[in-house]
Amino acid sequence: MxxxxxxxxxxxxxxxxxxxxxxxxxxxxxxxxxxxALIATAAVATGGLAAGAAAQNWFSRTFLGAGKAAEPxxxxxxxxxxxxxxxRRLTAAVQMxxxxxxxxxxxxxxxxxATEAFRQHRTWxxxxxxxxxxxxxxxxxxxxxxxxxxxxxxxTLLYPFSGPDFLNAYAMFPQHARYVFFSLERPSELPDxxxxxxxxxxxxxxxxxxxxxxxxxxxxxxxSYMSRQLTAPRLRGTLPLIGTMMALYGxxxxxxxxxxxxxxxxxxxxxxxxxxxxxxxxxxxxxFGDPATRRTQxxxxxxxxxxxxxxxxxxxxxxxxxxxxxxxxxxxxxxxLLHDRQFSQVRDTLVTTADFLLQDDTGVPFRVxxxxxxxxxxxxxxxxxxxxxxxxxxxxxxxxxEQAGRLPPLTFPFGYHWRExxxxxxxxxxxxxxxxxxxxxxxxxxxxxPSAAPPANAPPNPSATPGAAAPAAPASGPAAPPSAN
Numbered sequence: 001m002x003x004x005x006x007x008x009x010x011x012x013x014x015x016x017x018x019x020x021x022x023x024x025x026x027x028x029x030x031x032x033x034x035x036x037a038l039i040a041t042a043a044v045a046t047g048g049l050a051a052g053a054a055a056q057n058w059f060s061r062t063f064l065g066a067g068k069a070a071e072p073x074x075x076x077x078x079x080x081x082x083x084x085x086x087x088r089r090l091t092a093a094v095q096m097x098x099x100x101x102x103x104x105x106x107x108x109x110x111x112x113x114a115t116e117a118f119r120q121h122r123t124w125x126x127x128x129x130x131x132x133x134x135x136x137x138x139x140x141x142x143x144x145x146x147x148x149x150x151x152x153x154x155x156t157l158l159y160p161f162s163g164p165d166f167l168n169a170y171a172m173f174p175q176h177a178r179y180v181f182f183s184l185e186r187p188s189e190l191p192d193x194x195x196x197x198x199x200x201x202x203x204x205x206x207x208x209x210x211x212x213x214x215x216x217x218x219x220x221x222x223x224s225y226m227s228r229q230l231t232a233p234r235l236r237g238t239l240p241l242i243g244t245m246m247a248l249y250g251x252x253x254x255x256x257x258x259x260x261x262x263x264x265x266x267x268x269x270x271x272x273x274x275x276x277x278x279x280x281x282x283x284x285x286x287x288f289g290d291p292a293t294r295r296t297q298x299x300x301x302x303x304x305x306x307x308x309x310x311x312x313x314x315x316x317x318x319x320x321x322x323x324x325x326x327x328x329x330x331x332x333x334x335x336x337l338l339h340d341r342q343f344s345q346v347r348d349t350l351v352t353t354a355d356f357l358l359q360d361d362t363g364v365p366f367r368v369x370x371x372x373x374x375x376x377x378x379x380x381x382x383x384x385x386x387x388x389x390x391x392x393x394x395x396x397x398x399x400x401x402e403q404a405g406r407l408p409p410l411t412f413p414f415g416y417h418w419r420e421x422x423x424x425x426x427x428x429x430x431x432x433x434x435x436x437x438x439x440x441x442x443x444x445x446x447x448x449x450p451s452a453a454p455p456a457n458a459p460p461n462p463s464a465t466p467g468a469a470a471p472a473a474p475a476s477g478p479a480a481p482p483s484a485n
Contacts, residue, residue: 099125188237331363
């Protein structure tokens with residue numbers, strides 16, 4: 001960074017000028033006499049000897065110089081800020097899972113870097129991440145042209161049914177100070193690779209590759225698959241995948257710790273015979289940072305059942321979410337759970353807490369946003385939901401796309417229609433409409449959020465549990481994985 005310089009008021013004498021002898025007065029005596037006469041005239045005109053002395057001082061400084069020039073004052077550059085302090089062992093773990101060779105110097109880590117398992121994993125990550133990097137680049141270009149979030153560096157991103165999808169959240173909102181994810185999957189913890197044998201390390205990397213395939217290929221996780229992938233003997237929970245994605249973005253881990261928002265409830269549910277939730281709430285907080293800028297950010301991840309019935313065990317959770325403003329919200333590949341009455345508390349909290357929402361058609365129903373006074377901008381195209389998710393069809397959203405005319409296609413997949421590289425994807429950006437207490441415009445928010453229940457003739461939701469969220473692949477089977485660039 002360029003050090004700021006002091007204002008250029010009276011131009012300081014350069015070192016070369018300071019070393020020259022003051023020859024102006026002795027070189028031309030006649031000229032000095034004439035100048036002193038001018039000074040005397042100036043003194044009379046200004047009305048006194050004191051004024052004359054002041055004029056002489058000004059005249060001497062400006063035209064003659066006052067003897068030997070003063071040496072310029074050196075401006076000391078401020079000391080460079082200290083480097084970002086971070087947990088090197090945890091950072092090495094997420095870097096190795098991302099196929100990145102960490103800094104040498106830790107014997108336990110260096111031994112794992114030298115294994116054939118890591119060399120194979122590093123090759124696999126390079127090949128598989130190449131098309132992902134191209135996709136993220138397309139998303140970032142679109143974001144820079146389209147997404148305008150005021151004061152992003154002081155905001156919180158709320159991402160319900162996220163699973164471990166840090167990849168998309170950070171691609172769309174990289175400047176937010178805080179990120180709050182929640183879904184069914186347990187967080188677990190980041191692995192301490194120094195305690196792994198080479199065989200255990202190889203098993204961990206193999207399980208990790210299996211867990212990353214869907215997000216790399218489809219750009220979303222599949223809940224039913226994660227229930228197996230994230231309970232493997234060496235890979236458990238969402239946090240290892242989140243940490244891997246942070247490393248892929250070049251971030252380091254400052255700290256990772258368990259968080260309990262409601263310790264009294266946790267203690268009461270642990271008592272023998274207590275009525276307890278089927279999925280106890282577990283949380284972690286990860287502080288991560290950018291070594292280049294030394295800026296740190298925070299991510300909270302909570303595992304819980306977010307249905308209205310299950311939230312009775314944690315009645316303060318939606319209130320805690322509401323206190324995280326100013327808030328942005330993002331929803332994608334969420335199985336249309338927010339269309340279901342069972343998730344009304346989460347939906348209402350998003351609508352009343354956030355003032356900027358980016359989502360695909362599986363998020364807050366289009367009619368709820370319009371009836372609640374939000375301004376909605378459409379992108380890409382609307383396609384009928386997958387057959388197994390037909391209950392998510394929105395006739396009003398399709399009509400809005402038809403009324404908007406042909407929109408430019410997205411250049412990246414976002415949602416379930418991923419096979420065409422974004423050509424079949426759609427998303428929307430919704431912002432809170434300006435509200436005037438004196439005269440609310442038609443369609444401004446009522447006192448309660450409108451019901452988002454699906455139409456009466458819609459088939460029942462086959463999966464009423466939250467997750468990061470897609471059904472299993474359609475009967476036609478998954479497309480071939482993208483080839484490496």
